Amino acid sequence: MFVVTAEKYFSSAIDIELNRKVDPRISVIKVKNTPPFSIYCNSFRNSLFKVMGVCSEFIENKVFFPDNRTQWRKAAFKKSMELINQYNIKVVYTSSPPFSSAFVGLKLKQELGEHIKLITEFRDLISKLVRSGSYKTTRRKSFFEYNLLESSDLVIVDGPHKIKYLKEAHKLTSSLENKIHYVYSGYPSSMNGATVKNKTCHFPKIIRYVGGIRGLSIIPGFDSILIKCAQRYKDKIIFEFVGSVEKKFKAKLTTHNLSNIRFINHVPHYEAEKLTIDADALLLLINDIPYSYIMTSIKIFRYIASMNPIFAIIPSYGSAADIIRETKTGVIFDPGQRDWGENFINSVGQFCSGSDFQFNPDIEVIRKYCSENQFMHIKNLILSL
Template sequence: MHKVLIITYYWPPAGGPGVQRWLKFVKYLRDYDIEPIVYIPENPNYPIIDESLVDEVPAGVKIYKKPIYEPYGFARIFSKKKTKKISAGIINSKNQSVVEKVMLWIRGNLFIPDARKFWIKPSVDFLVDVIEKENIRTVITTGPPHSLHLIGLELKKRTKIRWITDFRDPWTSIGYHKKLKLTKASQTKHKQLEKLVLNEADKIIVTSKTTKQEFSQITQKPITVITNGYDTTLGNSVALDVDFTISHIGSLLTGRNPISLWKALSELIQEYPDFKKCFKLQLAGVISSDVLESIYFYGLQSFTKLLGYVSHDDALHYQRKSQVLLLIEIDSEETQGIIPGKVFEYMASKRPILGVGPSNWEVGDLIAESNTGKTYTYAQLGELKTTLLQWFQEYKKEELVLPLAEVEQYHRRELTAKLSKFLAWE
């Protein structure tokens, strides 16, 4: 059986979508004659914890750990709440305090490529022996944090392993890079490291066609797209909400703020008494203050239910109960290739998806091809309102269904089959 070492920062009990990609690959790799061995930090600083995911780790999988030093622990002395938000990727560009500005500058310019950089050297020293001991031929690094790719880079120099990089998100083109107050020198350093990793790796995995196109301008190495996916049974196994519930499952960070949607909902409430009577906006996860301010500005506060963070199991439950599922991305060119991991679980729930994002958003093609909903830009107020009203009328007739949804190709087992073929060497 071919052994593969997977180097990842996020692993149960970490919560959120980042942990699930490789947790699910590990779950199915043995079905394709590949034995996964996992390397993770011993004392990580996870912004979200979901203990329910611990039970999903396959029995018998060998896991190696090494302590990690993270400067976020030191930064908490100054502001525990703000440090946790920055660690989780919540960067509010409005009304930043002096402490926030200083922390962002330090994060962006002193910790390149990221604050987990201090794990690189001890990990390399440790894993050289593990690779020899376990007779490992292939190493996979997954980021962010992209510092983990530098572990793979050094291991390739010191051993005879074949190295594959997995980019769950882009590196230098991701939206929050612009908010890190990077100096010109820091921007150049990130670009240099990105180019080095892409050209030294043997193969590259990305989660979107947009990222593949971007990376193809930097390297000639083989690149394949393996999206995220779902690992549940299809269909709706729970009773739907009695209310016309529109739910967003997952964090709504700064910038994911479609004013046109809030306005459309506000107008529907004012124009249709039956809509006002039945409508409920349900938000699960961390919601940034600017998004909440906009929702409340349009008079939606009394219709809004904040669930806070929910476990993965509960998230699946809410998805299947909701009448409509809301998917929102920041309106920018940089986010056109961002495909949120939850979109595939949304698809599997077989509830209509209403997507709001940038022009030429890759998610729009996925949703259209799978017959699982509709997507609009931030400017399409009229179209948004028309679709919502149509779905509401179907809801009243108990006819709001997706009989033609085609999503089986995104099951985690199918995606792992694709990964196993990419891992093969002639």
């Protein structure tokens, strides 16, 4: 098996540890990024100047297609063709975003036709971004998504709500709809129940959020609710945020100098897993924005595997809410409802005191979401082609 990826990434969230865990039977081939992509990143993306940032977004939206890795895809296509011809590869599997990966897969299918089977995995949808008004997308990219659906032999998405959305967004025929299957990312087997038997119980209790918080993921009014909650249960609870947090949001939370609101900067992947398990409870945030109901954050699977209660401030309708209800792993507070903030504060109070707080996770259902079980589903789908 071969994995073709980029040699250099322009991201602060790269986990070097994951490179060391790659199965030795998998050859990872890193294709070098070439100008003007690297020049673009160095000149604009990492610039401290606001004007440069605006230029960066304009270039990303209007010039690069389907995303800002447009130069990388040329080299990736060339390398992929070499590997296919040399090793007589029959199956090409792409995962997006970045959507340039899907672009390479589409070009390979157009070039090789029935010689290969193309499996396209969507972890996000271009058409969703177009419909929600994101400035990073254009309708041209939405048409590109439809071409992918039409050309792929198999399409995988992370949740049933995405299938329903694609059907409505593109008015899919039954033959196209039958190509689409949902398979969740799941949690690693290392996080199965045995790893949480001897967890530390903290006092004050720690409610932890693990992952980045920025932009549209910030729920309006959440900062005020959190401050109020931290003040009310000052000696009983600690809120910890692990990962990159938007500066303005962080500044609001630190205004009152509360010692029980803490921040831990980005940590390696394995450390994030440990912190997820070690918490007394977990915080999940999904803003009530257009099409948020089809989002399935990868962190939710690690959350449910930790066997910790989840305080989920998320839309009550959608993939994330379905999983929490099915596994019985948390309490949902819909940010679109009027009294969600006060309900959240009261529920945290019950958790602190241990009174009237019910938590009875369904272990058998949780195990269904282990990545090994999910990957077996993908394997069976591939074998059925």
